[in-house]
Structure formats: structure tokens, C-alpha cells
Amino acid sequence: MDNIYYPRGTVVTDIKEDTPTIKTFHFELDEPLTYKAGQFMQLTVPGIGEAPFTPSSCPGEVREMEITVLQTGRVTDALHNEIKVGDRLGLRGPFGKGYPMERFAGKEILIVGGGVGLAPLRSLIYALFDRIDDFKKISICYGAKTPHDLCFRDEFDEWTKKPNTSLNLTIDNPHPDWDGTVGLVTCLLEKERIDVDIKNSYVVSCGPEVMLKFVTLKLMDVGFKANQIYLSMNRRMSCGIGKCARCNIGPYYLCKDGPDMCYEDIKDYPNVFE
């Protein structure tokens, strides 16, 4: 009988420091696995516990995987402070539904990320790049606190070289190392700035919940419908399989039905945003 709680082995092959608080861990898996963009993994630090992460690497059938981690709690503290290249960790998953890529096909895709929220979106971005002819346009809006908090900066040039792809960046406050846009990520979504065929597009957003809230309000304000907006609702999870009953919004378990939810489906339920 399969044990749904047992983590599969994986070894850390590289650790890259993206920002002072964010690291990307590169794993080699003991057994290959297949995951879709938007699905997540439960990453085990031995003796410490598990935390859910959506991989930041390209989905598909993989033997390797990247997970980008902001240092913020017990498991992520251990990841940042104790885990070295060569250490063995555990993985369960993939869990969740993943993005409705078929629904996205033929449309413009607007990606709105905040801080480490770009990590799971990077996985989606790669998935979109993989079949870029299926999408009319890919617009990426990304904001972080300071220029040094932007993840994956060394990849931005490569991204913008892709056909029909744009990348707009902003940081929260003026900074000596920054001559670009200053303001919260919502400022990139203002009517006069947003260069998207609203009727023919889907939005995918990931970031802190307070950001998701204001991004959603702004999107609705500029004319998007709730059924065009997909939000990455990453709540506390434990089992990952719709049993332990803590990650719910309305009738949905985010671990099983999400974690990316269409705003239309969840908007009428309590506790959608903190």
C-alpha cells in the first residue's frame, strides 16, 4: 500500500542566493515525477517538517526541480541556515490542480507577481514559453520592495527576448540603485499603462495576500471580470491531499482544488483575503 505521508528522497545539488532573503534550491530527484504548472510540492526538511512550495522550474516530466524559498518561518529558516549542497531532503506531491493551460491557449496572459511570488510564476512563465505560439502575448508585471529584492534578475533579458513578451518592473520606494518605476505593483496595472487586450486575456497573480487583494481590486477596476483572474491562494497546508482541513476557502480545499483559484469561484466566501 502506498503511504501518502512518506516523503520521497531528493538531494540538493545547488543553492543560489537570489536576494538577501530568498534562495533557490536545485534538487535532483531519486525518482522522476511529472507535474503541471501551478501544482505544488511538500518539501521536507528532515526532523523539522514540511512546507508547501510551488516549484519555480519548468514543469513536465522531470528529474530535477528548483524551489525558491523566502526565509520566513521554521522550515524556511532551516532551509536557509542549515541546508547545504549535498544534503538530502524529502518531497511529497505534486498536489493541486495546476493552471488551466487549455483555457489560457489563444489568449493574452498577464502575469502579476510580488516579491517571492514570482517564483511559482516563473514555472508558469517557462510553461508558457514552451509553447509560446499558443499565446497571443505574455505581459509580466513584477514588483518588489527594493531592486535587491527582485528575484531572477539575471533571467529578465532572456525573457524579454521571447516573442510577444513584455516585462514591467517596479519597486516600492525610491532607491539609489534604481531608475525604473517606483510604486506598488498595482501602479503597473493602471488603465493608461496596461497594454493588454482586456477582453481577450487571463491574469495570473501571486504574491502576499494583501497584494493579491489590491491587484484584484485594480484589475476589476480597469475592466477585468472575476472569471479572468487567477489568484495563487497559498494558505497554511499540512496534508496536501484535502484531508487535514485547514486550507479552505468556502467549499474548496486550496491544496486539492487550488492553490490557484479563479477569483470568480471564491469571491463570495468569507476570509478570501485576510
Place this chain on the structure above:
Amino acid sequence: MDIYFLPKDELTELIEILRETGKVFWTRERDLPSNLENIRTIRIEELDEEYIMDYRVPGLRAYDIFKSFLLPLNFKVAEYPDKKWIDVELNAKKTVLLGLKSCDLVAFSMLDAVFLEDPEFMDPFYKKNRESIVIVSSDCSRIGDSCFCNLLGNTPYATSGFDLNISEVSDGYLLESGSPLGEEILEELSLPGARKKGIEERDKRREKVLKDLEKQNSKFLKAFSDLSKLVSEGYYRDEGWEPGSTCVSCGACTNVCPVCYCFTLFDRFDKKGEKSKRFMVWDSCQYKGFSQMAGGMNPRFPMMERFKNRYYHKFFRFYERYGKYKCTGCGRCIDNCLGDIDMREVLASVKIGKVVK
């Protein structure tokens, strides 16, 4: 299945056969000081030879829950690193549970839906435990103040879900089997078939207890029949939750609930620091930290949000997923509430309708 008659003084013989079948845990009514309510004196315990001769199956559900036999308070679900998946070996040894009531069986069927019948993620530990238990249930012969199974469409007697069911009648017991194993046990006892008179008496007794329940809960009938509206119309509105305002988030209600199954996975090293162990531990949606995330965000921080969530889960979310309300009406949450909150009163007070934003 056929119904058989067991004379009063032969109950011990049934118990002896059950002891041969496996380790027996029974519910037993104890003699305790009279200032304790009647339900509190009925406890689940390992069979004690001392009491076999005088044993009577209590007429009411136990104070404790049988959930622990399927989902223990905490148990090891993994030890890693290990090259292969941990093997879950089937328990050859049976555990016989004696004295479950209809509400306890309804609870098992709900836990089955979550842990056993989920085609995607079947829980091997639950399956192992579930397959090792033998269920000997019995009719309720009286009701507790907090009993309200009738409001959820349940009855104070079981009609399925048992291996064997015991109904007390004036001169003995009627035994009904509900499984091949139950049938085997009855064959071993070689009992006479129940007489028509006996079955009529059983039905009359059952009817009487159900009537008592209906009388006790009549004023809540509307609140519970309105639950179907909750499902069809969406969510509770933010009105009428005052009866829950005395909640202190102690988690007693979820811990004594036979169907609450929220858990968390907890990891720690063994003493040598070589292997890690993962435990499945009961959790409670009423605890402040239940949904709190790293970084401090908590989507259900105010007590009332957690309080409501428990009702949403029981009467909305679970229904949406599994087609039944996640409540057996056993009333244990009422008996054990520090805030003196009665679920029936809460449901009678809240207003139904979609959340208006």
C-alpha cells in the same frame, strides 16, 4: 439478515466469543457520584473480567469517542530517510468494540468517506485500523439531554454499519448480524430465531426513544431542516452568531467530536538524530495557530471566524464534498463546552443566505 434471541443470562457467552475474536473494548456504565451527569459515567475501557458477570450494555452513547481506534491521538506515519515507501502491514489482530451507538457508526461512515473512499488519496493507516475492528453496536434505550441525532436524520438505533447489533428486550437481547463475521459469531452461539413478539417489542422500544428525541428537540426542527437551504443558497450571513460568543477556543468540541478529523503532520528526529519520524497528530480548527502561516498572516484570526468555520465545515463544505452533514447529533460538543454553547441553539440563531459583500 435474520434476528436471533439471546436470553439475558447468556450475554456472557457472547462476550466470551467476542474475546476469542479479538481484544475487546466495551462501554460500561460506572457507579460514580450522582452529581455527575449520566453520560459522563459511561466510558470506553478495555474489557475487565471483574465486570463480565454483571455487564449490561449501556443504554446511551459513551462519554468518550471511538474515533481514537481509527485515528489515534498521534501516531507515526513515516520514518525517513528510507529507500522505499514504508510498508503498512495489515493488523491480523482484531479489536472488538462493544457498545457503539448508531451515532458512533454514522461517524465511522463519515470518516470512511474522507480516509478510505477517496479514490485519489486513500489513507493506508486508517484502512489498516478500520479493517481490524469488529463492531458490536446496540440500541439506545434512553436519551441524553444533549442528544439530537434525530435532527440530522439519524436514529437512536443502527440499521447498518455493524458486524453485530444488540437490542435489549424485556427477557434478553435480540441479535442481528450485519456482516459475514457477525453471522459467524451468531452461528457459534446457535441461538433460536427471535419471536415476532420480541421483534415487535424491540420496534416499540426504538419508536419510544425516537419519540423522546423528537420531543426533546422539537423546537430545533426548523433550524435543522433549514440546513438544506444553507447548502443550496450558499453561505451563512454574518448575523445571529451570538450564541457562540462565549467560545474560548479551547478545542474541546473538536476533540470530543466523533467526526472531526483535522490533523497536522509533525516531524522530529529520533533520539540519536539519525532518522526523522513523522507523526499524524490531532489538531483543532478552533486553535489560533491552526491556519496561521509563517510570517504571521492568519486568515482566521478572530475567534469568531474560527467558530464559524467549524459550522461551515460541518454543514456546508463537507456536505458539498461528501453529500452529508458532518455531524452525528451525538451532543458530545455540547456536554464538553466550556462556554456552555449548544450547537442546536447556534443553528437556530444564525441567519441563512449568501454572504452579502
